[in-house]
Amino acid sequence: MKPATYDSCQVCATLWELFTRDGYHVHIELPYLDGPPDEFCPGHDSFLQYMRKTLPGYVDNKLHFWKARPGEPVSLLPHPTIWFAICEPPEESQLPCYGRILDPDWIDVELIKGWMKDCITFHGDTCANPIGVPPVSPQWLIDTQEACIVPGKGIPDYVALSYRWGASNGLWGERGSLEIEALRKPGALAEAQIAQIIPPTMADALKLVEAIGERYLWVDAICIDQNDEAHLNQQFEIMGAIYASAKLTIVATDGDATSGIKGLKGISASRDLQQDIIPLFEHFKIVRTLACDFRNIPVSAGNSRKIEEDEHFLRYSEQGAEYFRRGWTHQEFHLSKRRLIFYRGQIFWMCTCVNWYEDWIQETTDCPKFQYRRGIGLQDSLLLKGIPILGNLSAVLADYNSREHSYPEDALPGIMGLLSILSRTFEGGFLCGLPESCFDAALMWRAGEHSTPTRRRMTLKKNSTALASLLPSWSWVGWHTPGLHMAEGENFRVTPFEACKTVPITQWFTHESPHSDSKRPIESTWFRFRKNMEISPASLPPGWVHRKERKRDGLPPNTVCSDVANKIGYDPRHIYCLEESLDYEFVSPTIFIHDGPLDAKDIVKTFELDL
Template sequence: MACKGSSVNISQLLSNVGYSWNLLLVKKIGVPDHPGNGRVLDTDWVDIGLVKKWKHGCISFHGVKCGNPLKVWPTRPAWLVDVQKQCVVPGHEPVDYVAISYTYGSHTPPVVTSAAFKGLQKPFALATPEFSDLVSPIIRHAMYLTSAIDERYLWADALCVTHHDPEAASEQLRSMGAIYANAVVTIIATDGDSGPAISGLKGIFNPRGLSQNVIRFGDERLILRNTSFLDEMIFFPTRRQSYYQRGWTCQEYAMAKRKIISNNLEIHWVCSCSLWHEELTLFTEIDNELHPQSNIVMAGFPDDSSLRRYFDEYNQRSLAFEEDALPALSGLLSVFSRSFEGGFLYGIPEMFFEHSLCWRASGTKGLQRRIASNRPVESRFESSALPSWSWLGWKGSVYTRSQTGIRVDSNYISEEEYVEEAFPITEWYTSRLPTDPQEQRRRIRSIWFEKREGCKDFTKPMPPGWKRVPVSENEPLLYPDGCSKYLFEHESMLEPYGRPSEWYCPFPVGEIQESTPPFTPEQTQYLFCEASQARLSGYQQDSVKLQYSWDNEAKLCDGLGKDIGNYTFLTRKQGIDSRRM
């Protein structure tokens, strides 16, 4: 169904400043085999018919590939908006629904009282003046889009979460990640918030005022592309809208299996198989999102390097209430927990606990300690603590350690030239209160470190799915202790370019299905262990050499003054202050 298109990038250097233009050749209708794949758009109105074709095309041709890529367990929303009857209805019936992901911006969310919620269940209540103030423009626009793509039901948190019933609301919000994953498609509104909403919906909102530069080129026409790569919109802070700076939307975006995105006044489609833009002819693909980092985890592998990008991106976003740092990510963590035995404790995978505690600030800006708000305790989610030992207790770019002694990563071998393993020297326990006695503390089991030596016993039969491959000349020369001569491949895991992932030793790999339940340990914020204490010295380079180093990094020395490692300060201020001492 999809056809591969192309664009032309023209660059020019003027006064040492680079300029780049990404151009499309406009498709000539009625000219057979014309190479163009660009479209001249209506500058005022969105092509809704195109959006409907995208949805039906994905469902018809992509099938199961886009049906449930994260293999999330079936979940039903408690309530839905019936866009035909324009009222709120129970969500327990097994019907398809659309979800909406957006930001409130400076607009205060409407307060739906218990009495008002009962009124919203009456047919056509959402069309009456009595309840008009409870329906923000973004929800009305989402209702319009839902109907336009041949769907009847919409899930929007402002109307479908019973905020007047805190206990029920808390349960619904805990399932929010799965609600987005089970939606047939999610509308992502990045251009505006709950007020301005989505421009260019003919008949219900203002024209979008799109500016599309069309260039005559002989008897052809070229279009200056209005579309950035979606990956750039999300991961480059200087370019992203407020939607990509809000903490809760990170999980909503990641969990949605199909997305209709309003961005740069155009409409876009993203699913597991395709990336389509309004400015391109139907089903033409030019851009690709980066290969989904979750693929290897969804195949059952506890590959924590695949999580690093999610964690780093999420931790740079803002939250209205800092204590929501864990709740706003808990849905995604529960999905990933099925591949990480023992689940996550405040974002730290328990099966690699000692190693994963060694996260640090990434880059030169350092981190900022998250401080809980004055919101009443009864209004907070469960597990809303902000422990300092977890990266979730800090805001900013974070580097989480990955298990380089498990999966072969050519970047580590060729660039950093090390393979590291952690060897636990103490036992870790956790509890809700610092005063809890020993018998009330839960032992944290680092399952991988307990089973690792057994995985390196190559005299035993390999677990299902693995095969041993000889090491070629260009393979790594560095191995974890107990590994050499061979690498291992698993039949279920191919890299995007067709080359199997390589591992230092085989280990049991679970098969993740929709029926595979998640596991979340009790989220207790205090850690306990018994350990010896050592005193080290540290220093930073002088200002001349510092231009090649970081303000927030210091060298560590033993008692003889020998360098034994580095220490990264969590905040930039700590690093600067240390230079003054």
Template sequence: MQVFLTKDNDRLELDLGPLAALADTTCLGHSPLLNAYRNAMLPLSYDDLPIRLSAKIKPGAVSLCPQGIPLPDLTWELVLVNKESDPDHIGTGCILNADWVDIGLINQWRGRCRTLHGPKCGHAIQQVPLPTGPAWLIDLDNKCLVSGSAGKRFVALSYTLGRYPGFIMNSEKLVLLQQPHAISEPEFWGNIPPTIRHAMALASVIGERYLWTDVLCIVHGDVAATAAQLKLMSAIYANAVLTVVAADEDAQEGLLGLENISTSRNINQPVLPFGSKERIAVRDTNPLIYPVYHSRGWTYQEYLMSPRKVLFFEKQLHWECEHAIWHEDQTPGTNISQSFLPHPAPRLQVILAGFPELGSLERVISSYNTRNLAYDQDALPALTGLLSVFTRSFTGAFLYGLPEMFFDRALGWHPAWKGAGSRRRTPRTLPNATSTTSALPESSLPSWSWIGWQGEVSWPAREASRIDDNAGWPLAETFPITEWYTSRTPSGSPMRRVRSTWFENRDAIKDHTRPLPLGWTRHEGHAYTLTNTRTKGVEYNYPEGCGRYHYKHRKLTYKESSGQNSNLLDSWFHPIPVADMRSSPPAAFTMPEQTPYLFCTTKRSFLWARRDRKYGSLYIVNRSGQRIGALQLQLKKETREIPAFPPEAEGVSETHMHAERNTLGRRDELGRRIELVAINRQKMYVLAYDKERDMYLDPPRVYETYTVLWVEWEEGVAYRRGIGSVESRAWEEQDLEDVSLVLG
């Protein structure tokens, strides 16, 4: 009993002995529990392993798991069942109704959130106003569609539809469904997926009149109107009073366990005796295993932008808001588990606060771009709503997911962090798409954008603006070397200029003598932190022209939690333009035409690439066999792409691209010949590391490099095959040619 009283110590771990010996326990209190655990493990074929059982103590709960094997299938999370008759009982577990969920909990949770959190919940997301409301809402009282004028409260539904939808809204159906009770007519009702029908009934039960769901509230056939609604999707979810998340299966499954609405959930909740008077409930730990819902691309912005969610998952009800996570099998107010999905919420808050911070954008994009889409060409439409919101911070909007204000740098994105590469997306035919039911606006998959590839996205060296507490992380400042234009056709008629306004205005931004922009304060000297993440004995890595001061903004005074992969401080090298999100006009949600071809005049060179024998890394070499740069491929290593590059000759020592150069020797061992085109120049600020003293050294070393793309041409259009970096001096020593680049 004492372990369930633990409140502050969540690191205590008890060794309960060998798993095989659990049957020998004589403790009357523990033997039913331990034997049940052992019997559950036997079918998993782990009984023959020399496993010792561990009990990990958390506030209000205990986890049973084999030592050193933290697999969900082998973990039981135990909670003491609460006795309602005893107001002082310490138990936090609840016995579930096997058939029906407790719908009353939803309004209890909503009320508790309002009382405890108030406007703090979703404070940044609340800065995403929906000026005109959704185009259409379902009137749950009259069972018809009505105009979604601004100010109407509504519940939103987030779910996975499945591959073959049986209902597509068009203009003809829209006319009919505006008539009272039209939705409940058999010709429509039977074609609406069960999840939507159940969500309509649920929203009525909890006292709401209007529901928004894509199937009925986005009208297809008018591409322009559909595109306008896609741009508003993130704002729609941000403004919903509640989002119902159907995280089990797809739309045909429905929301199980709603009494008088859907079928029984038929849940099996293990409850075991604990001593003579207590009971222990075994909690389902599957929230740690992401369901299909969290692997789908379309659900990403819906979940991320919803400030308050009630989730149907593993046949239970769950609540998640900005400040709490509650579960149906726990007493009210018990909050012992983490988010259902580790999403980049702090980074999202930075962008929604108006900061155009490239590192935060990278985190949000990467979390999305690993997800799956039934149709690859949906990669941009499925994120258009979120990018439309982000245009309020990143001035100049986005072109195929790349922020135009950082465009020269953004083009230099890398696949993944450790060279795992990415998968090339390819368009496929959409089902049920005809001239009158065209599902989505046309969307290309250009090779120069991460939209054209599935996988994590990174800019390996952080563009210098916000101070990073990780001293060893390199900084970069990008310098444009050409002008970029875009067009919808490879002929380039008509063209539009793409301007990287960040780099055009950087010198003025770094001018420490100018008056400070609204909200910024200047502080003398380098920024310091009290956290333990800094490497000892080192100042921060500062770019040229910075270091005498550091800057803070009143809207960003916190450091993101360590659990969200952030070492960023609330200090900046220099003030940056910060958007006033609340005063942004509705036009801020607009996006430029998404044109898939890029044009510029730049320099190219034909060089060679080889792979390191030991690690498989690719290096760029000149005709003398000297390493002058590094290359990363787009595709995953499993595709046999890297073995197509010859290895270095035996005896060649490993070097970094900035270190002493090596000569391979024979010309026939130069490697695979590739065409490289330069897209920008960079200054890299890197702190040297003293291994003997275990510390980084000031000041940083400065390296100048060119970012280059490996391209191959087809019918006059170049396609990106990889990305690399070449030392500036070495690049400029090559036989460079002018090239009129057309990237597709």
């Protein structure tokens, strides 16, 4: 039912079409809202007052709104943090998503349970193991029903917690004499002397796991004995697989371990949420949706420095979430297959198939998947498909290496889990963060060009583990850099820019310690792998053609790319193209599925080469 002011007010008519119409690239300009008070319309007056209060001086003559994709909220241009969604739209609108008015105090736990059920029911194997990591069992898990720790072997379904330690030391720092055996006794974690030293975020997570119908929880500060170096290093190495194997990861971005997970009725304190709800027309309301990088709202839109400094940008964007600036949380977040994110008092769901948001009501089976915008999406990366692209590795490491550690020497342990997983792509694994298979090329890493200076990492702990003390000057782990580039141009795609080809001139060796007499040669297999790529296979995978055979309205071969290929030593006879995208040339036939421009996320399989 259209509002009463639809026929008499052009602004109301335009707003109605904007909020109830679905489609791609809807761009609407509202005409001259800044008029005399007696010309204000009761249909949209509250909306205009909100805009003037929210952005003083911004509403001068015209407002420009944008809807980029079906199901997305309405965006004010060019401001990247002002987004609205209509609540309870009329049936004729057929919107797949619309706004939800939230309880200011409590999160609906049933919504979380519904998300979990829908993911398992509708997404099946797609979300079961998207990274393809062989499942691992943590050495210890918390049995939330028995309030104690139990051996993790044989327990496939468990929840993991990702959070910031902050000033907390978990159980081990404050009770140095505490032993694992003391926590194995049923009810141990509920005993007063232990319960009082469990940080609030961990305590809330224990109860939340039970509330959503799960039983086992993995928390590093409780399930890893921080005083056992051998156990600690072993768990560091499989930590990436621990998060990848977890049925669900609770991501607590608000505060740190001492802050708790607010908004869980009967478990924690009220979240005290302030949601902007604006009346529109006679019977409708719109809500301002929370803008953040892990939903279909790009806070990076627009280039205005004024916007970046605006208090509203700080209020509604990731700028205030310290979680995303800490090193340890990088692999925890990216490798988790299902994430329940607590951010700014609201909850979000991210899995391989969809993103769901508390302040949106969405169709369960028809929601657009949106790639997390911060850094590179590892689950969609070529690296996890077996393609050793150094450019992609640089992007992952740059995102990680720009983050902070309380102890700089944790730079290597903090990413060991992820590097262990990437070792299946880079033969021979990693040596202090550099892939051994292309060690010569990787040694040529450089820092990015940023205003923030690169600084040397130095050991701060008095009693560091052997793993944590590895901060060599020849590796990026020895330096904190806001940007990182590794052997730029060493690529499988033939491009006219920054193409290069590294040639080995020496044999590198590694020692167990600086004073060790024994040494091990570093096997750089990259060059043999690249050489094999230049050998024409007997038959090409479906969808691939030799560059010289491509046919597209008489399109000639790319002479620029051919010249580049000749200069860096690639045999033009062994350059390949995709029939669906003949403008791209590769030195390895790789199978892609296309949906728009060629992108890393489209790869599904690689042509297997005999190494």
